[in-house]
Amino acid sequence: MVNERYRIAMAETMHYLKGIRQDDVDKIPNDLIKLFETNASKDYKCEFNYTKPLNEINIKDETRGLISMICLNYWCETEEQKVAFRNHLNANEQAYQEELRKKYNMDDIFKKINIDNNEDIRSESINNLPVELKNENIFKRLLKRLKKVFNKK
Numbered sequence: 001m002v003n004e005r006y007r008i009a010m011a012e013t014m015h016y017l018k019g020i021r022q023d024d025v026d027k028i029p030n031d032l033i034k035l036f037e038t039n040a041s042k043d044y045k046c047e048f049n050y051t052k053p054l055n056e057i058n059i060k061d062e063t064r065g066l067i068s069m070i071c072l073n074y075w076c077e078t079e080e081q082k083v084a085f086r087n088h089l090n091a092n093e094q095a096y097q098e099e100l101r102k103k104y105n106m107d108d109i110f111k112k113i114n115i116d117n118n119e120d121i122r123s124e125s126i127n128n129l130p131v132e133l134k135n136e137n138i139f140k141r142l143l144k145r146l147k148k149v150f151n152k153k
Contacts, residue, residue, distance in 0.1 A: 009062035019050035
């Protein structure tokens with residue numbers, strides 16, 4: 001059984017293939033086309049403008065992956081084309097990873113937490129949770145406990 005995300009991706013891929021040149025569709029093996037047709041979602045309706053470039057069409061990431069796989073395996077005819085396409089994919093992946101690093105950089109996350117030097121750090125809260133720091137040494141704590149014991153009697 002194929003996951004619903006991939007059923008939608010196969011439906012979008014089949015819809016995309018209907019809008020391109022038949023010469024390019026003929027390069028794809030019939031078994032792969034049949035696999036897409038049998039597993040594509042029958043309920044999902046996709047509509048997009050074929051005149052727009054692929055990166056401007058609103059399709060799922062899984063669909064982009066399937067179309068990339070088809071492009072690499074069946075539409076890139078020479079080894080140079082395959083290398084250039086892989087380099088393009090790698091550049092896109094590096095740009096995406098850099099974007100993620102900037103977005104989720106641990107140093108930047110901690111920079112957002114500002115502690116005012118004039119305030120007592122014990123009253124500072126992070127994420128609205130009170131923070132209590134214990135600066136007492138062990139002797140002071142022991143002395144407090146002894147006082148409690150003697151005050152009870």
